[in-house]
Amino acid sequence: MSKFHITATVNGEAVEYLCDPKQTLLDVLRDELNLTGSKEGCSTGDCGACSVTLDGRLVCSCLVLGVEMQGRSVETIENMTEGKTLHPLQQKFLEAAALQCGFCTPGFLVAAKALLENNPNPTESEARYWLAGNLCRCTGYDKIIRAVLETAADMRGAK
Amino acid sequence: MARIVLGDEFGRQYAGGQTHFDLDVRNVRHLIRTLDDMFPGIGEQLEAGAIAIDNEIIPDPWLNPIKPDSEVFFLPAIKGG
């Protein structure tokens, strides 16, 4: 089975890659483009560790085929900082100790960023449901949810 | 004479049910040898387990001195998660 030649935009830059039809976007990011910040926890869309935005939409990159990407644009955790400056969510996660092992953290940050872009003033319940597709086994979610809500408040204040 | 407590388990298996002994021993290594002489085979089992001297669980007990008024317990090894 011959490989597909795909041209797509990854983190704002045009990239080309070859992939097997069965390779997922996650496989492509990690193995072809060496962007290993997106993690594989289940490969069935149940853990959210591979969360990215595809044409601005939050998705699990394990549930997107690499061959679907022709002409499409994806943003990953590697593109979350603004230059050398951490995104407010990244900074808050550090200060609020909202991570332990850190494996689910990239997915949570990408998903939380999408939440705040979609809803700058989420309630605790809205934040918990939006992030229900991101599994964390270390923290019990407490510090993660607090960090997201505090960041939302900070960002509203900054505006 | 230090007070040595084997615990039900080793007592039933090796010492005919006896669990408490008063022994004159210098250190744990000496104690285990003494017990193994009394109840052949018990030494290897005791080596694999944990030991508490005077209510303190001792990780590397071999050379740990035993005072005449010490109380020594043998207990199963504990594994954490």
Place this chain on the structure above:
Amino acid sequence: MAGYEGKQFKWVGTRPVRPDGVDKVTGRANYGADINLAGQLTGRILRSPHAHAKILSIDTSKAEKLAGVKAVITAKDFPAMHNGVLPGDEGVNFHYLSSNIMARGKVLYDGHAVAAVAATSAAIAEEALALIDVKYEVLPHVIDVDESMQPGAPLLHEDIFTTGVNPKPEKPSNVVQRIQMALGDANAAFKDADIVVERSFKTKAVHQGYIEPHAVVAEWSEDGQCRVWCSSQGHFMVRAMTARLLKMEVAQVRVMPMEIGGGFGGKTIVFIEPTAVLLARKAERPVRVVMSRDEVFRATGPAPGTSIDVKIGAKKDGTLVAATGEFRYQAGAFPGSPVGPACMAAFGPYALANLQVVGYEAVTNRPLCYSYRAPGAPLASFAVESIIDEISQKLNIDPMEIRIKNGSKEGTQMVYGPKLKAVGNLECLKAIQNHPINKIPLGPNQGRGLAAGFWFNLGGQSSAVVNIAEDGTATIMTGSPDIGGSRASMAQMAAEVLGIDYAKVRPIVGDTSAVGFCEITHGSRVTFATGMAIIEAAESVVKQCRERVAKMWEVDVDSVIWEDGHARPAPGSTADNQKPLSLAQIAAKASRTGGPLVGSAAINAGGAGPAFGVHICDVEVDPETGGVTVLRYVAAQDAGKAIHPSYVEGQIQGGVAQGIGWALNEEYIYGADGRMQNSGFLDYRIPVASDLPMIDTLILEVPNPGHPFGVRGVGEVPIVPPLGAIANAIARATGARLFDLPMSPPKILAAIDAKK
């Protein structure tokens, strides 16, 4: 070690940003699966579709011929191991361990490895697995522990003869061992009780549920040296077990500790590392093996299902007079259940003069049963706390009062031997008793549940190095994988002792060739034991500094004291006229005063103080569906001394969340064919963010006399009380008490309807 009693800490007890944090929020941190070496192959493992079967033949010839396949291995590629536990093996039977990693002669569970391949792509590796022809003779299987203990149950091993019974059995069975411990005479003492409650409990196997699947990369060089990159709870354990299983010299294996994406006990033993090493040797190329989530569930080391009988007798005033417990724990396909700690910890929160605990362990056709956070204790505690609660209901005594009245404390004789030193059980109970949650009125179908829990905590072997750079900054190294933020606490303790800024201390986890031996990260031992090694190493640096300054000042060392990172003249000493010298100033002159400033320590820490936790929670039960909502949760715990309170809170909150999942929804579901039916995160239901409330934590600090700063392990005890706390809350919300875990909606609804 210098005493720190009453010292005002500058860094200990604060909440600095963790040193590894930035890499983890930017995606830069590397875990086992993130390694990608030149020429790296993909390894895949063929696994048994049967719960129990004899392997008649394995034909790998077709797979070997497939283009792109570089190596195929089976059990015959693994050296034979002695079947037994040799002195110095820390209780590990390497024949069993090897047979679990690659099945020999028989497959003992659904998912048991039978062969492995390394190929140039994942697709080819999977195609190769499909070409391996394994002929099986399917055998009857057994999953449930009670069934496994029955005479005539399908026999897993010919060589298991129950230990701990007299006379020694002549016939093999699935029952690995019987253990017993006692205080006083429980069976006689029941006659003094005004009320006796006896119940039987059943629980299903659960998984640690770490989000990172096991992953390893192995590479051989032409000189026969082997390098392994993997995430584990102990790279020294990976090195020791891999070398032993493959008959290599230990120093021949160098294990690089990658960031670890959760473990909770599940990464304290090898599953795929030796396989990757063998594949890499045979393929003469680097090989990466990463488990799928399905493999993680079917073929790692989940916690046991159990069957438990507990009987407790009490006086009318709530005084507990006697208790017995029989704990029957599943082992997996090989011995190794945590029934010992279960027996020892079950009644830990209670002072009982008459107590007898008996434990049984039986092998079953399911994956190796291994450690999960406070191994064995949560299930035993669930049974005990349920009955304590039922007694308090029947005697109409406040559940808090009965626990305080009988609570274990300093001097309490534990069933496993020692008496307790200073512990925080009563302090935790009183903290919860005074918490505002008790004032919140409960609505219809709501209930409040209370439970206490105990865990030993461990010490053991750790090494640490503190290197002072020429500008006075410090790099510190240990061999303990950082699973929850321990690099931060190591740096805090080093900064505290050295008297320099936290930001000037950079901690790393060294590989097996870079730093001295450290035991696995388990038993809540790292901040306690490895931290003690860091303190000792830092103190050695301080001592060297004082000695060098004493020489410069031409005074004796006692005339030089260490304060806030400076060598100062001891008040009234002959050095009185000298100006203080900072660590940076001393380091700058190190080359003139005796060379590099390096402190190191290798210790075997004793004195790990037991941890106690008390939890209270409110739940609401939907009486028409049996659905449970956890409304509020408060956990109090004695941390001895919290080095980094945020990560202590994180350990408590994480343990609580795991305990809630265990109580309500998590379980291994098997079909009649003995195959797991829910080996994915869709149907193995760990709690999601919307399932949980905020988890309020109360950290108490009853210093552990066995640690210079008073530290106790905190990681494990938080998972002990939640099962009982949730069960007791449901019982009080519905009037129906459940004795089976998980307490899933169908079971709860059935219990409610049965009561009508």
Place this chain on the structure above:
Amino acid sequence: MSGFQYEAPTTVDAAVGLLAGAKGSARVLAGGTDLLVQLRSGAANPDLVVDIKRIGELRQIGGSAASGFVIGAAVTGAEIGEHKELAKAWPGMVEGMELIGSTQIQGRATPGGNLCNASPAGDCTPGLVAAGAIAVIAGPNGRREVPVEQVPVSPGKTSLAKGEFVVAIKLPPRAKNSSDAYLRMIPRTEMDIAIVGAAVNLTLDASGTCTAARVSLGAVAPVVLLVDAAAKALIGSKVDDAALAKLASAASAACKPIDDKRGTIEYRTKVAGVLARRAAIIARDRARSYT
């Protein structure tokens, strides 16, 4: 098997041509939230995968509440949830769609996919069945329209012929004082497959009497059920307690569930009635305020 032919046509005719001409097995890729899992596990090994997301008309929501909505088969759950007029007219159908998986899944999952995956537990399908939705099917012989409940025939199987696929779902014109609701039982609050699902769609007259109703149940039979007896319990009533009790027992009576890892026969049967009753109350209260 190391791969498959992947095509992403831009017209319905091209897609039909590919599917009809396929040698060996062919699968339609819409959101992919089921198909990719099947590909990874080996449960699906198609020779051809046809990605329909680049076909314009399949990515649109057309029509209106008054004229009836036409939802392209490849419109995502997130897009459906964001369509204010649709959510106002068909809140039950929309919440069913939105209950499928996580926010991430919502970014991909489609009503056409949920329908054609033919799982009796699909959360979107009961709402569509209760709504009286029509599936527009394109194939080698042109287009045909069938009630959505006729698309699934058994778990994982549909009535679609070779070369056919669903291009759109049509909702009927929405009368005033009408509304719907969907409820499901899952052990967690998110991320689960329904143990039981119940959708109720009803219309009231000025006096609050129910003039029309459709009740649909999920995960209690090999396919999503349309339960006429349950609807009859509501029609002509004021959707009061007596009618709701009848509805509940009719719903439970219609169940033909199985015991499986997710639930028991007894549990599913009992809870189906509970959820149908609760959904009817929500739909009733919504209908009163829908003009």
